[in-house]
Amino acid sequence: MRATVLLPGGSVVVEAIGAEGEDLWLDPPALARCAGWEIKPEGLCRGALCVPVPPGQAGQALVDAGGAEPRVNLTALARHMGQPVAASPEHAVWSIGEAAKDAADRLLSLEAPDFTLPDMDGKPYSLSSFRGRKVFLLAWASW
Structure with missing residues (x-):
């Protein structure tokens, strides 16, 4: 069965093993492609993060x-x-949002999200290109 999974970083269509109610079952290759998780002896892992399987x-x-x-x-x-x-x-659509704790941690960090805007000549500048330096942001609107 084909399923669409909506994640914070985008959407992916995967070949699922099946669905039982609201539960979506994936085989290991589909899980890795969809969400980046792998089955390892220590549990389910994504990068350095490993979650023991209860x-x-x-x-x-x-x-x-x-x-x-x-x-x-x-x-x-x-x-x-x-x-x-x-x-x-x-x-055949499942939506998985961002954990509330992750969103709260990001807000408490006081780190601005990255964005790109053009200068007066149209040259794009990204906030991330100024990381490590103090930046003064000025916003103005005509209304």
């Missing part, structure tokens, strides 16, 4: 290794990581 409770297992190849419940993993999930199984 024992499955009724209907809430993250990993099902009972078949020929393990499968991962992407929506249960997102919920376990504190990310909001919305699903429309009849339309």
